[in-house]
Amino acid sequence: xxxxxxxxxxxxxxxxxxxxxxxxxxxxxxxxxxxxxxxxxxxxxxxxxxxxxxxxxxxxxxxxxxxxxxxxxxxxxxxxxxxxxxxxxxxxxxxxxxxxxxxxxxxxxxxxxxxxxxxxxxxxxxxxxxxxxxxxxxxxxxxxxxxxxxxxxxxxxxxxxxxxxxxxxxxxxxxxxxxxxxxxxxxxxxxxxxxxxxxxxxxxxxxxxxxxxxxxxxxxxxxxxxxxxxxxxxxxxxxxxxxxxxxxxxxxxxxxxxxxxxxxxxxxxxxxxxxxxxxxxxxxxxxxxxxxxxxxxxxxxxxxxxxxxxxxxxxxxxxxxxxxxxxxxxxxxxxxxxxxxxxxxxxxxxxxxxxxxxxxxxxxxxxxxxxxxxxxxxxxxxxxxxxxxxxxxxxxxxxxxxxxxxxxxxxxxxx
Numbered sequence: 203x204x205x206x207x208x209x210x211x212x213x214x215x216x217x218x219x220x221x222x223x224x225x226x227x228x229x230x231x232x233x234x235x236x237x238x239x240x241x242x243x244x245x246x247x248x249x250x251x252x253x254x255x256x257x258x259x260x261x262x263x264x265x266x267x268x269x270x271x272x273x274x275x276x277x278x279x280x281x282x283x284x285x286x287x288x289x290x291x292x293x294x295x296x297x298x299x300x301x302x303x304x305x306x307x308x309x310x311x312x313x314x315x316x317x318x319x320x321x322x323x324x325x326x327x328x329x330x331x332x333x334x335x336x337x338x339x340x341x342x343x344x345x346x347x348x349x350x351x352x353x354x355x356x357x358x359x360x361x362x363x364x365x366x367x368x369x370x371x372x373x374x375x376x377x378x379x380x381x382x383x384x385x386x387x388x389x390x391x392x393x394x395x396x397x398x399x400x401x402x403x404x405x406x407x408x409x410x411x412x413x414x415x416x417x418x419x420x421x422x423x424x425x426x427x428x429x430x431x432x433x434x435x436x437x438x439x440x441x442x443x444x445x446x447x448x449x450x451x452x453x454x455x456x457x458x459x460x461x462x463x464x465x466x467x468x469x470x471x472x473x474x475x476x477x478x479x480x481x482x483x484x485x486x487x488x489x490x491x492x493x494x495x496x497x498x499x500x501x502x503x504x505x506x507x508x509x510x511x512x513x514x515x516x517x518x519x520x521x522x523x524x525x526x527x528x529x530x531x532x533x534x535x536x537x538x539x540x541x542x543x544x545x546x547x548x549x550x551x552x553x554x555x556x557x558x559x560x561x562x563x564x565x566x567x568x569x570x571x572x573x574x575x576x577x578x579x580x581x582x583x584x585x586x587x588x589x590x591x592x593x594x595x596x597x598x599x600x601x602x603x604x605x606x607x608x609x610x611x612x613x614x615x616x617x
Contacts, residue, residue, distance in 0.1 A: 249448075267422025286361075394410070410476045
């Protein structure tokens with residue numbers, strides 16, 4: 203009976219590593235989106251070239267590859283394409299809603315906290331100056347508020363995901379070459395979607411960031427087809443060496459050094475809009491080290507009811523919640539700029555607690571709709587099922603060690 207329970211549990215096991223990594227990215231985004239707090243200076247952007255945006259896009263590419271890669275076959279492509287486009291439309295609606303709420307939060311702070319300067323923050327000034335043009339820009343994504351930039355990027359990536367998946371199945375090397383060529387072309391020539399009504403381009407250029415997304419997508423599909431991550435000690439040493447170099451560069455403030463060697467800054471500098479090579483290589487080095495060292499990979503493996511696993515499982519609603527809370531946090535921070543450790547701790551702790559509470563509510567609601575027992579019911583589960591739950595992570599770890607990314611369970615994966 204115990205063996206049967208173990209087999210059932212292992213077969214339906216959801217690998218939580220992507221959820222955990224996505225949760226960590228979401229929490230880091232929240233902290234970074236309240237600039238000026240003490241906690242902002244301990245996030246990983248202060249220890250290397252990349253930040254949580256790169257982590258989020260790479261994990262999203264992996265998630266799409268795992269969720270749709272093996273399903274995107276003849277006869278199933280059309281419904282899956284519409285499913286991804288529906289997701290893209292959801293992202294668009296969420297972005298518009300967050301933009302309006304962010305505007306309301308800052309306008310409320312300006313009116314009721316007597317902080318008129320808030321109306322000049324996060325790219326609100328053009329809306330005040332030219333509201334008719336600015337609202338056209340908001341709807342067409344040409345005008346994006348500060349700290350509200352990642353969903354338009356993700357929306358475009360999900361719109362293009364069906365084509366990416368099709369090409370990945372037909373000729374994956376060609377897809378990577380074309381994606382890399384587009385990445386270089388956009389950086390060299392400075393091509394990106396334009397802003398409106400202001401000058402400039404999107405803060406996160408989809409023509410550049412698609413390369414990172416496609417790398418994650420192809421890695422997931424390749425592993426599902428039996429590919430194994432090369433675990434060369436030389437590659438591992440190179441990746442670790444690059445991470446140490448980035449750490450020294452950032453902590454010792456070596457920004458005066460020109461890393462471009464005559465190449466365009468958009469390509470070889472530290473530009474976030476065009477995802478310059480130092481930033482791209484940094485997040486890829488982090489990913490390789492995590493995947494190549496089993497001990498690090500195991501740190502992200504948790505039970506399905508672990509708080510981080512639940513938070514990452516509901517990434518979009520939690521991100522929306524975190525964005526609203528971050529905008530409120532920015533207003534409160536400006537109202538009390540002196541702050542201090544106690545004030546910053548209360549602000550960040552309250553926001554993180556609210557996000558976890560929201561994620562647990564969504565988990566409870568999901569179980570309630572399905573008619574399944576709440577997580578607390580595990581405490582009265584039969585002994586055989588408890589034994590199976592304890593043994594399942596070890597079985598999954600063995601599968602992962604043998605097959606790399608392919609062991610990640612795509613069942614019910616939310617992208």
